Amino acid sequence: MDDHKNAVRNPSGRGTKRAVVVGAGIAGLAAALRMHRAGWEVVVLERAPTRRSSGYLLNLHGPGYDAAERLGLVPALAPRDIGFFTSVLVHADGREKFTVPAAVAQAAVGDRALSLFRGDLESALYDAVAEHVDIRFGTTVRAVTQEPGAVEATLSDGNRLRADLLIGADGVHSRIRDLVFGPESDYLVELNHMVGAFPLDTVPEHVAEGVGTTFLGPRRTAAVMNLGPDRSSAFFTYRSPDPAAELALGAAPALTAAFGDLGRGVAEALRQLAADPADAYFDSVGQIVIDRWSSGRVVLLGDAAWCVTVFAGYGAALALDGADRLGAALAAHGDDLTTALDTWEQSLRPEVRKRQALARKGISRFAPPTRAHVWAGDLMLRAIQLPGIRGLVQRSIQRANN
Numbered sequence: 001m002d003d004h005k006n007a008v009r010n011p012s013g014r015g016t017k018r019a020v021v022v023g024a025g026i027a028g029l030a031a032a033l034r035m036h037r038a039g040w041e042v043v044v045l046e047r048a049p050t051r052r053s054s055g056y057l058l059n060l061h062g063p064g065y066d067a068a069e070r071l072g073l074v075p076a077l078a079p080r081d082i083g084f085f086t087s088v089l090v091h092a093d094g095r096e097k098f099t100v101p102a103a104v105a106q107a108a109v110g111d112r113a114l115s116l117f118r119g120d121l122e123s124a125l126y127d128a129v130a131e132h133v134d135i136r137f138g139t140t141v142r143a144v145t146q147e148p149g150a151v152e153a154t155l156s157d158g159n160r161l162r163a164d165l166l167i168g169a170d171g172v173h174s175r176i177r178d179l180v181f182g183p184e185s186d187y188l189v190e191l192n193h194m195v196g197a198f199p200l201d202t203v204p205e206h207v208a209e210g211v212g213t214t215f216l217g218p219r220r221t222a223a224v225m226n227l228g229p230d231r232s233s234a235f236f237t238y239r240s241p242d243p244a245a246e247l248a249l250g251a252a253p254a255l256t257a258a259f260g261d262l263g264r265g266v267a268e269a270l271r272q273l274a275a276d277p278a279d280a281y282f283d284s285v286g287q288i289v290i291d292r293w294s295s296g297r298v299v300l301l302g303d304a305a306w307c308v309t310v311f312a313g314y315g316a317a318l319a320l321d322g323a324d325r326l327g328a329a330l331a332a333h334g335d336d337l338t339t340a341l342d343t344w345e346q347s348l349r350p351e352v353r354k355r356q357a358l359a360r361k362g363i364s365r366f367a368p369p370t371r372a373h374v375w376a377g378d379l380m381l382r383a384i385q386l387p388g389i390r391g392l393v394q395r396s397i398q399r400a401n402n
């Protein structure tokens, strides 16, 4: 917000600098907001025909919260904060194992934290930019060409857009990355797990209000959250030696095959998914590892550049932080785009490396490889409720976040 000023001239002095942002997700909308505030003219291209719905739950704390604050989003996000909730760990048949009170999670991450539906974060970003930038739904990019001083995108509707910068914020399966940097297979590190997450249309009957039940078993986790109407959701992850086969099955059949034996709200959540799979997120879990995030006037941002995965719980945070830092670097280095992009990348790389490493380590928390790992995980969750141990865990979480 600090460098909001009049339109920035493009290098040839022909007028305002223009950025084309591909993808109206968290990274794309945050970049649009930051670039608009830095005086750029912004066009956002989104493949989906309309805005997406609520999606899954995500947490913003540590640097993710700081970035939301720098982008001026906290006042709009705070009323949508779901807050902390009690977790009940259950056996496969739904019997209760033990409870982790909301206060334990709150104490671990502190007050500067938000728990939001992805759609609510996207809505806050959209509301902040919609009047100021040109957002074109149902539009994607067919080709990208570069020449000294400009980048040109050929759009799916046949139009061409010339710009000073093209930002590929089109997610883990980025088309811009394919077009400019090479095929996904060169950069995707498959972690051999699947993730499914979706909002629940009706509140799960077998889960008490204000509670999330979690089943953690060998190679899989299922969680069903009853946080009231329009705020309830389900989350699943499991190990798979053949993610492509799971994707071919589709969300409802694959998740039903992997979790259909479980009790409590799981069966009900799966029924809701089968009846209305449209809003479900279902994908394999893979990290994007690429040794340079920009090429000339094209830069990748968010999951397109560095997907850290759900196991990091940090991709949205990095999308906001990356967008904010990109705007700051472009503002600081004026017409020197190469230096701006290099400086930006150097400032973000260490954090991305750290989060990708933490995610790989964290797999065994989401999908413990053996019963012994499940048992050890349970023990840890029980132990953090003991005051002395809780302090230790809090300090180690805070160290990881900062």
Ligand SMILES: Cc1cc2nc3c(=O)[nH]c(=O)nc-3n(C[C@H](O)[C@H](O)[C@H](O)COP(=O)(O)OP(=O)(O)OC[C@H]3O[C@@H](n4cnc5c(N)ncnc54)[C@H](O)[C@@H]3O)c2cc1C
Pocket: 022, 023, 024, 025, 026, 027, 028, 045, 046, 047, 048, 056, 057, 058, 059, 060, 064, 118, 139, 140, 141, 169, 170, 171, 172, 173, 174, 175, 176, 195, 196, 197, 235, 281, 301, 302, 303, 304, 308, 309, 310, 313, 314, 315, 316, 317, 318, 319
């Ligand atoms: C279940 C789950 C839980 C998570 N929990 C957390 C959490 O607690 N904390 C956290 O910080 N992160 C979390 N994450 C990660 C976070 O959601 C992602 O890292 C983040 O959404 C990435 O944002 P993005 O804008 O880069 O990509 P996306 O959200 O994938 O957005 C990409 C956008 O580009 C559009 N698009 C795609 N292709 C094209 C194209 N060819 N042309 C035009 N548009 C296109 C898409 O429609 C979409 O709108 C979680 C992820 C999952 C799956």
